[in-house]
Amino acid sequence: MWRLARGRPLTVAFARGRPLAVAAASGGPGGWYEWAAQSTAVRWAEEGLVGLQAAAGLPWWAAIACGAALLRTAVTLPLAAHQGRLLAKLENLQPEIKKLAERLRYEVSVRGKQQRWSEKVARFHFKKNLRRIITELYIRDNCHPFKATLLVWVQIPMWVCVSLALRNCSVGARGSEVQEQFSAGGALWFTDLTAPDSTWILPVSLGLLNLLIVEIFASQKMEVSRFQKFATNFFRVVSVVMIPVAATVPSSMALYWLSSSFVGLSHNLLLRSPTFRRLCCIPRTKSDSDTPYRDIVAALTT
Numbered sequence: 503m504w505r506l507a508r509g510r511p512l513t514v515a516f517a518r519g520r521p522l523a524v525a526a527a528s529g530g531p532g533g534w535y536e537w538a539a540q541s542t543a544v545r546w547a548e549e550g551l552v553g554l555q556a557a558a559g560l561p562w563w564a565a566i567a568c569g570a571a572l573l574r575t576a577v578t579l580p581l582a583a584h585q586g587r588l589l590a591k592l593e594n595l596q597p598e599i600k601k602l603a604e605r606l607r608y609e610v611s612v613r614g615k616q617q618r619w620s621e622k623v624a625r626f627h628f629k630k631n632l633r634r635i636i637t638e639l640y641i642r643d644n645c646h647p648f649k650a651t652l653l654v655w656v657q658i659p660m661w662v663c664v665s666l667a668l669r670n671c672s673v674g675a676r677g678s679e680v681q682e683q684f685s686a687g688g689a690l691w692f693t694d695l696t697a698p699d700s701t702w703i704l705p706v707s708l709g710l711l712n713l714l715i716v717e718i719f720a721s722q723k724m725e726v727s728r729f730q731k732f733a734t735n736f737f738r739v740v741s742v743v744m745i746p747v748a749a750t751v752p753s754s755m756a757l758y759w760l761s762s763s764f765v766g767l768s769h770n771l772l773l774r775s776p777t778f779r780r781l782c783c784i785p786r787t788k789s790d791s792d793t794p795y796r797d798i799v800a801a802l803t804t
Contacts, residue, residue, distance in 0.1 A: 538662075538666060539666045539669065539670055539675065540675075541663075541666075543659070543663045544663050544666045544667050544670065545667075546663075547663045547664050547666070547667035548667040548670060548671065548676055550569070550667075551565065551566070551569055551664070551667055551668070551671065552671075552676075552680065554568070554569050554572070561687050561689065562683055562684055562687025562688070562695055562754070563687055563688050563689045563692070563695065563757060564689075566668065566695075566754055566757050566758050566761065567757065567758075567761040569664070569758075570664075570758050570761035570762040570765055571761065571765045573660060573664070573762075574762060574765040574766055574769060575765070575769075577656065577657075577660065578653060578656065578657050578660075578766070578769070579769050581652060581653040581656055581657070582653055582769060582770070582773060583773065583782040583784065584652070584653075585650050585652070585653045586773055586779065586782065586784045587782070587783060587784050587785065588645045588647075588649055588650045589650055590784050590785040590786070590787050591643050591644075591645035591785060592645050592647060592650075593787045593788070593789065594785060594787055594788075595639055595640075595643060595645070598639065599635075599636060599639065602632075602635055602639075603632055603635075606628060606631055606632055606635065607628060610624055610627050610628045610631070611624070613627075614627075661762065664758060665755050665758065665759070668752065668754040668755045668758055669751070669752060669754075669755060671684055671754065672684050672695060672696040672752035672754050672755070673696070673752070681696060684696045684752075684754055685697075688753060691703060692704060692753040692756075692757065694753065695752060695753045695754040695757070696752050696753075696754070697752065697753060698749055698750055698751060698752065698753060698756075699748075699749065699753045699756055702745075702749050704748060704753060704756040704757060704760055705744075705745045705746070705747075705748035705749040705756055706745055707760055708744060708745065708748050708756060708759050708760045708763060709741050709742055709744055709745035709748075711760065711763045711764060711767065712737075712740075712741035712744060712763055713738065713741045713742070714767065715741075715763065715766065715767050715770065716734060716737045716738055716741060717802060718767075718770065718771075718798055718802070719734070719770075720734045721797075721798060721801035721802065744759070748760075771795070771798075774794035774795065774798070775794065776790065776792060776794070
């Protein structure tokens with residue numbers, strides 16, 4: 503045959519300068535959350551935040567926003583560009599895969615008649631050899647789909663660690679000095695970063711921004727599979743659910759989430775630019791547009 507060579511983790515009560523304790527006994531309702539909050543990675547994140555604020559001399563609200571921008575630019579932007587290269591290669595492989603699948607189907611049909619295979623046996627051989635051929639193509643072009651998930655495996659743990667570090671600073675786990683700085687380190691309507699945003703401006707802004715990101719991603723897909731529809735609806739629900747969650751956590755966390763999402767949206771838009779894609783060596787695909795921003799506006803307004 504042819505081959506190719508916490509229990510209540512986010513509802514902590516706050517008293518100025520002295521947070522109420524959260525249950526953290528081993529096996530208790532907050533045990534796993536407290537274990538994560540005291541982990542080495544979270545401690546590193548705390549040190550990084552305190553070091554950044556001290557070095558830059560910024561108020562804490564600005565240090566949090568700048569820290570989010572710095573992390574997203576230094577860590578996730580290069581990974582997002584790498585993901586873009588992989589996805590472009592995968593898209594460009596589809597015509598070749600389709601052509602090879604047609605040829606394989608013909609060869610399996612001929613062999614099946616010679617060997618008197620049943621339809622079930624012929625289908626088994628077709629799927630088995632097609633998987634092998636596709637794997638060989640992925641190896642040839644170094645674009646296995648699993649590699650495109652690297653961004654998620656880095657971004658989510660980083661987001662969690664920084665969030666927990668800000669939570670520790672807000673509730674006094676880092677020390678009363680840092681907590682006092684947080685209590686007076688806000689701005690505008692959220693002057694106390696250790697307290698939730700009672701106006702809900704940060705939480706609602708976060709939800710709307712995340713919904714915008716989801717809709718922009720959804721507008722990219724010309725042909726949407728059932729799984730992609732499910733994923734889009736799932737992230738829409740998550741974006742809405744994050745609003746009440748962000749309203750119950752310290753404003754420092756909500757500010758970080760909002761800043762991170764805003765920078766992420768900016769990077770996603772930047773990665774749509776044909777010029778920037780060329781700088782990142784992202785191969786051009788059939789679905790690429792010369793007017794991506796005009797297309798996004800058109801898709802969101804229709």
